[in-house]
Amino acid sequence: MSAPQLAAWDNARNNLKEIRPLTDEEVQKDIELRDKFTEAQNRLKLFQILELNYREWSAHQRKFIAPGPRKEDDHLTFDRLMFNFLSSAYGVIEHFEVSYKQRYRKDQTKLAEYKSFLSKFCETSWASAFFMDFRNYAQHFALPIGHCSRNESTHSITISITHSAAQLVKEYSGWKRSRLTAEHGDLDLISLTEEYFQRLRIDYAAFVVKYFYPELKDIDAFYWRLTQEVREKYPGARMVFLTEKEEKKDRARISFRWSFEQPPNLVFEELGLSHAR
Numbered sequence: 001m002s003a004p005q006l007a008a009w010d011n012a013r014n015n016l017k018e019i020r021p022l023t024d025e026e027v028q029k030d031i032e033l034r035d036k037f038t039e040a041q042n043r044l045k046l047f048q049i050l051e052l053n054y055r056e057w058s059a060h061q062r063k064f065i066a067p068g069p070r071k072e073d074d075h076l077t078f079d080r081l082m083f084n085f086l087s088s089a090y091g092v093i094e095h096f097e098v099s100y101k102q103r104y105r106k107d108q109t110k111l112a113e114y115k116s117f118l119s120k121f122c123e124t125s126w127a128s129a130f131f132m133d134f135r136n137y138a139q140h141f142a143l144p145i146g147h148c149s150r151n152e153s154t155h156s157i158t159i160s161i162t163h164s165a166a167q168l169v170k171e172y173s174g175w176k177r178s179r180l181t182a183e184h185g186d187l188d189l190i191s192l193t194e195e196y197f198q199r200l201r202i203d204y205a206a207f208v209v210k211y212f213y214p215e216l217k218d219i220d221a222f223y224w225r226l227t228q229e230v231r232e233k234y235p236g237a238r239m240v241f242l243t244e245k246e247e248k249k250d251r252a253r254i255s256f257r258w259s260f261e262q263p264p265n266l267v268f269e270e271l272g273l274s275h276a277r
Contacts, residue, residue, distance in 0.1 A: 008237035047272030127195035220267035
């Protein structure tokens, strides 16, 4: 094969469709951008880990709300899953905060920008401020789930996963960002977790991309254009680059053996980030 082919891969049907040869410019652009994407992917895996932990937390809520008797210790499971989520969220912020301060340690303007961003991040999302404090509470004082309950009636099942603000304030005084008080009442950890997750993958991720990987927008634009070209012909297929095609004839039967590369299709989503197109 003289040049890689733009192709569509349907994993469900184990089927590959050739579309056209890549241009020389596209081949060179792919070589240039793939290395940058791989570098970003390695560091931004923290956002993917965060997303996996959030999905697992959400998945157990769906199990908890399903009809029928419960055989496992759900309180223990929610404690474990919340610990995982808090740890991965802390890992995202700690990793990039330290890296940012090292990169711009001699630039007071840039350091002030991060301080201002983090302050606004907490001011505009109380859930984010709370969880940044709550992680320290869970790490050093007590398990994160205060109370979980499941109410099953004839027509519906409702669940509740909460913690008492009064109890948290009584046991721990380090609520510097959230300024938590007993007046906050019972805290709905389900909705608060959802908001914090979204703020991390949208707002915090946008800051990280802006200062660490501004080229991701160009990378996304390049691969997204090729992905759209594939999906116009084969909706739901994955955009791939066919690099080898071997044809074998056995009497009346012809079989093919393909070798293909899988470049990113949705760059930001595949990095665990959110991006509006």
